[in-house]
Amino acid sequence: MEPSPRRMPTLDEVAQRAGVSRTAASRAINNVPHVSRAKREAVERAVRELGYVPNPTARALATRKVGAVVLAASSDEAGLFADPFFAEVVVGVSTALEQTDLELILVLANTPRGRDRLQRMVRSRRTDGIMLMALRGDDPLGRLGEESGIPVVFGGLPLTGEPRWYVDADNKGGARLAAEHVVRTGRTRPVMITGQVDTRASVAREQGFSEGLTLAGIPLLDVVSGDFLEERGAEAMEQLLDAHPQLDAVFTASDGMAIGALQTLSRRGRRVPEDVAVIGFNDLAGARFTNPPLTTVHQPVRALGHEMARMLVSAIDGQDPSPLILPTRLTVRQSAPAASPAPH
Structure with a gap:
């Protein structure tokens, strides 16, 4: 699409010329972190070719990032993050985020107070993205991404529906x-x-x-x-x-x-x-x-956390990562050995 000579080119035209999403184009123009070099260069080239001039108000909104992501669990267990499973998930998430400038916030979101806290964070844009764990039934938290526009990655598929971004085990x-x-x-x-x-x-x-x-x-x-x-x-x-x-x-x-x-x-x-x-x-x-x-x-519990964080960073960057199912395997030990001992 070539811009009309009677008007200024739009951000959508820049994105189309660069072959990236509108979000990725906006992030590249506003020098937001976590945009790949290839996309940034493509956008810069499109800006030069089209003569695009960023809108100052839109620029201010686009650069208003807090540099933090949330790992939220919809669980009524107060000691959830001390559970070995979730402890491994947190380690995996943390190792992936070490490669970025993003901070990690942990939220228990099953109680009304915890749920309200998370929703306030989303409404006030105090997080750049969310990882959701331990959803049960038709949990309303599963619709956070649809309602807010903030990227949401699910750790494990919810019972109903299939979200856009998730990491699960087989x-x-x-x-x-x-x-x-x-x-x-x-x-x-x-x-x-x-x-x-x-x-x-x-x-x-x-x-x-x-x-x-x-x-x-x-x-x-x-x-x-x-x-x-x-x-x-x-x-x-x-x-x-x-x-x-x-x-x-x-x-x-x-x-x-x-x-x-x-x-x-x-x-x-x-x-x-x-x-x-x-x-x-x-x-x-x-x-x-x-x-x-x-x-x-x-x-691979730690890998589950690691891949969730990688997927979220990719989504924050304006990309559209594919869902991921991690493989499982059987580890045989003495409680059920390969050769069944005869009762005596």
């Missing part, structure tokens, strides 16, 4: 690996302790485990929720043992719940793995130090 595929391992080791009476039933990760892990067993002709005896909490995992294991005394394998949707299940099995006199095989999900550092060491589905 939850369903990882759970199927757990089911296949249960079948290979000769177990025929498996149960599952799932997480919070209104989260996408929990639903996907239950589906993957159930489908893997179905393909092998093995029925899943029962599923009980443990809410991703160690103490609830212990309670769920009690419930399953009472209902199915002959169960011989349990897959839990998190390592924390697996630790709770191991405690219950020990208290009830069930040997692991001789009587019951136990498989978790996450493969955090503590999985190596359970008694016995935990067989678990490994997901």
Whole structure:
């Protein structure tokens, strides 16, 4: 599109000539950080060719950046960021942001007060972008990006809808690996302790485990929720043992719940793995130090945080990064060894 000789060229024309988005063109013109050299040079060339003169008011608005991003979790757990999973996510996010001038703000946003605080930050433009974790059900926080125009990256898909930008692990595929391992080791009476039933990760892990067993002709005896909490995992294991005394394998949707299940099995006199095989999900550092060491589905938790931050920085720069699904794999240890020990 060539500008009319009767008027000044517009920012849209500059963006089209440079082959970049309008946002990227604005950031390059206003010398905002996190714009690639190639895009900056293309925009500068388009500005010269078209004779574009920035609007002073628009320039002031475009350069009003605070140099901070938010990692927000919609969780009612006060100690959430002390949880090993989220601690690893924070480490991953921080390492990615080390390459930028952006500061990281952590926000617990499940209480009305926390939710209001985050929404005030968005309305007053005190953040350049948001990373959202632990969304449950149809959480209104999931619509922050649509309402504010600020880039939002999801850590894990929400239960409903598919956002523009997200990083997730292959939850369903990882759970199927757990089911296949249960079948290979000769177990025929498996149960599952799932997480919070209104989260996408929990639903996907239950589906993957159930489908893997179905393909092998093995029925899943029962599923009980443990809410991703160690103490609830212990309670769920009690419930399953009472209902199915002959169960011989349990897959839990998190390592924390697996630790709770191991405690219950020990208290009830069930040997692991001789009587019951136990498989978790996450493969955090503590999985190596359970008694016995935990067989678990490994997901790259630190990489999840790192890729979320990289994706957000890219979106802030005016780019349109593609969603990312990270691979999972099974880490076999003594709680469910490859060769199933014979009961004695």
